[in-house]
Amino acid sequence: MMRKNILVIGGTGLVGKVILRILEARNPDFNLFVGSRQSGKTNKDLIVDVTNPKTFECILQNKIDLIVLCTKDSNNEILQFAIQNKLDYIDITKPTPDLTIAYDLARVNSQKIDSRIVFSSGWMGGIVGSLVDFIQPDKHKIQETNIFIYYSVKDLAGKSSANFLAENVCKPFVVYKNNQPQHVKHFLNSEKFNFSFGIGKRQVYNLDVPDLFILNQVEKIPTVSVKMTYNSKFVTSLMGYFQSLKIFNIMFLKERQLLFGSSGNGDQTIFEVVIKTQQKTKRVSLQSIKGQAELTAFSTVLHVEKMLSETLSGGIYFSHQIHSSKEVYEALNTYSTINLKINE
Numbered sequence: 001m002m003r004k005n006i007l008v009i010g011g012t013g014l015v016g017k018v019i020l021r022i023l024e025a026r027n028p029d030f031n032l033f034v035g036s037r038q039s040g041k042t043n044k045d046l047i048v049d050v051t052n053p054k055t056f057e058c059i060l061q062n063k064i065d066l067i068v069l070c071t072k073d074s075n076n077e078i079l080q081f082a083i084q085n086k087l088d089y090i091d092i093t094k095p096t097p098d099l100t101i102a103y104d105l106a107r108v109n110s111q112k113i114d115s116r117i118v119f120s121s122g123w124m125g126g127i128v129g130s131l132v133d134f135i136q137p138d139k140h141k142i143q144e145t146n147i148f149i150y151y152s153v154k155d156l157a158g159k160s161s162a163n164f165l166a167e168n169v170c171k172p173f174v175v176y177k178n179n180q181p182q183h184v185k186h187f188l189n190s191e192k193f194n195f196s197f198g199i200g201k202r203q204v205y206n207l208d209v210p211d212l213f214i215l216n217q218v219e220k221i222p223t224v225s226v227k228m229t230y231n232s233k234f235v236t237s238l239m240g241y242f243q244s245l246k247i248f249n250i251m252f253l254k255e256r257q258l259l260f261g262s263s264g265n266g267d268q269t270i271f272e273v274v275i276k277t278q279q280k281t282k283r284v285s286l287q288s289i290k291g292q293a294e295l296t297a298f299s300t301v302l303h304v305e306k307m308l309s310e311t312l313s314g315g316i317y318f319s320h321q322i323h324s325s326k327e328v329y330e331a332l333n334t335y336s337t338i339n340l341k342i343n344e
Contacts, residue, residue, distance in 0.1 A: 003029060003030070003031050004029075004030050004031060004065050004066065004308050005031045005033065005062060005063050005064045005065050005066075006023065006030055006031065006032055006033065006064070006065065006066045006068065006304065006308075007033040007034075007035050007046065007048070007059060007062070007064045007066070007067050007068065008020055008032065008033070008034055008035065008068045008070065009035035009036075009048050009050065009067060009068065009069050009070065009071055009073075009078060010035070010036065010069065010070040010071030010093070011033075011034035011035055011036060011068075011070070012034060012036040012038070012040075013036075013070060013071060014156065014157070014293050015070050015092070015293050015296050015297050015300075016034070016068075016070045016071075018293050018294055018296075018297035019068060019070065019297040019300050019301060019304075020032055020034065021297075022297055022298055022301045023301050023304065026301060026305070027305065030308075031044075032044065033045075033046055033062060033064065034046065035047075035048035035059075036048065037049045046058045046059070046062065050069075050071060050072070050073040050075075050077055050078055051074075051075070051077070053077050053081065056077075056078075056081050059081070059085075059087070060085060064087060065087065065088060065308070066087070066088040066089070066090070066304065066307060066308060067082055067087055067088070067089045067090070068090050068092070068300065068304060069089065069090065069091040069092070069093065070092050070093055070300075071093060071160075072093060072098075072160060073091075073093075074098070076101070076102050076105055078091075079091070079102055079105065079106065079117070080105070080109075082115065082117065083106070083109050083112060083113055083115070083117065084112075086114045086115045087115050088115045088116045088117075088118075088307050088308075089115065089116070089117050089118065090118040090119075090120050090300070090303055090304065090307065090319070091118075091119055091120060091121060092120045092121055092125055092126070092296060092300050093121060093160055094119070094121040094210065095121070095164045095168070095208070095209075095210065096173065096208055096209065096210045096212065096213050097168075099119060099121050099210045099213065100213060102119065103119060103316070106119075106316045107316060110315075110316060113314055113315060113316060114314050115314055116307050116312055116313075116314055116315065116317065116322075117315070117316045117317070118303060118307060118317045118318070118319055118322060119316075119317070119318050119319065120299070120300060120303050120318070120319035121210045122209065122210050122211045122214055122318070122319065122320070123147060123149070123209050123210075123211050123226075123271060124269075124271065124286075124288070124292060124295045124296050124299055125295065125296040125297070125298070125299025125300045125302075125303070125319070126299060126303070126318065126319035126320060127299045127319070127320070127328060127332065128147060128211045128214075128215070128271075128273055128320070129211070129214060129215070129219065129318060129319070129320025129321070130319075130320040130323055130325045130328035130329065131273050131284045131286070131325070131328075131329065132145060132215070132219070132221075132273060132275060132320075133320060133325035134284070134325035134326060134328070134329045135273075135275055135282045135284055135342065136275050136277060136282065137325070139219055139220065139221065140220075141277040141278070141279075142221045142275055142276070142277055143221075143222060143223060143276050143277060143278065144221070144222070144223040144224070144274075144275075144276040145215050145221050145223070145224050145273065145274070145275050145276075146224070146225050146226070146227070146273075146274045146276075147209070147211060147225070147226040147227070147271060147272070147273050147274075148193045148195065148204055148226075148227055148228070148229075148271065148272045148274070149204075149207060149209075149226065149227070149228035149229070149269075149270075149271045150195050150199055150202070150228070150229055150231065150269065150270035150271065151228055151229070151230055151231070151269060151292075152230070152231040152264070152267035152268060152269060152291070153230055153231060153232060153235060153264060154231065154264030154265070154266070154267035155263070155264055155266065155267045155268075155269055155291040155292055155293075156263055156264060156265060156266045156267075156291055156292075156293055157263045157264075157291075157292060157293070162257065162260040162261040162263075163257060163260075163261070165186065165256075165260040166253060166256035166257040166259070166260050166261070167253065167256075168186070168208065169185075169186050169187070169243070169248045169256060169260075170185075170248050170249050171185075172184060172185050173185075173186075173206075173208040173212075174212065174213075175206070175212055175224060175225045175226070176212065176216040176221075176222065176223055176224045176225075177222075177223050178222050178223060179216070179222045179223075184206045185206060185243060186205065186206050186207060186208065186239075186243060187205040187206065187239040187240050187242070187243040188205060188206055188240070188243055188244065189205065189206050189227075190203045190204060190205050190227075190240055191203070191204060191227065192204070193227065193229070193272075195229075195270060195272065195285075196270070196272060196285040196287070196341055197268075197270055197285065197287045197339070199270060202229040202233070202236070203229060203233070203236055203237065203240070204227035204228060204229045205227055205228060205229070205236070205239065205240055205243075206225075206226070206227060207226050207227060207228040208226070209226050211224070211226060212224050212225070212226055214318055214320075218318060231267065266290065266291055267291055268287055268288060268289050268290075268291060269287075269288050269291050269292045269295065270285070270286065270287045270288075271285075271286055272284070272285045272286070280344065282342070282343070282344045283342070283343045283344075284340065284341070284342050284343075285340070285341045285342075285343070286332070286338065286339070286340050287338070287339040287340075288337060288338050289337040289338070289339070290337045294337060295338065298332075298335055298338070299319075299332075302323070302328060302331050303319045303322065303323075306322050306323055307322065
């Protein structure tokens, strides 16, 4: 078997570092390269600036097979480069508006695509779709899917999600009710939700994550919503007040970035997926003891391993479409810092 050359762009960032750590531990025969804007210490550190395509030459020189993108690439330069040069590509960082643009761009070029282009920007490395599949394999039966997220301000968090909230908190986004798009805003429409793993009842508020688009537009589930709570009830209610009183609208972007960008030294993250069919409601609950970065990175590694197995043909995919849901469920379930529960 040939040695696979994998480039992690944004590999010096929080999630990038964890992806490299897990990949190395599970696949010692992979050849791992780190792409960032700064020059590094070894010949495995490549200077790749997503805003400057001239820096991409080193990708071809080092015979990279697969690009893992975990930094913001607003103009999709890396995606276009991967398609042109027939390189495998997986992206884990795009918020919903950017994801829809990239997905459309890939589809316009679908005739030319001779590699595997995988979008994995759904919640925590794009594993929600696989969990939905695992619990309810027949998608036609699903009437509604709701995702509830418990987010700790003490979690070690990357900049990208905080910056996304800071930039988009005042803009409406779309949730789906009976296939009708409904415009809502972050931190409004609160309801109570009873979280597993000893968290208990919390007020949860609207949050925009790409699974809204993926589950409705791609998987054709008629009603989809995502709501979140912070570990601090005070912070959660504060965000609700700020939004309902339009305080976010008068804050500077920098101030909003400071507000959302607080990052701790590590804490758990939890999310729950509730799936309703005509007959019954099922629920899968996931706890990542080491927090968001670990879960996102591990999910990404599962996708990378699948992409590099010889079984996946070229084309455009969302990450849940490349796996059997059972494989993903079992891999998550056997990972030491992840706990899963299913309630029917």
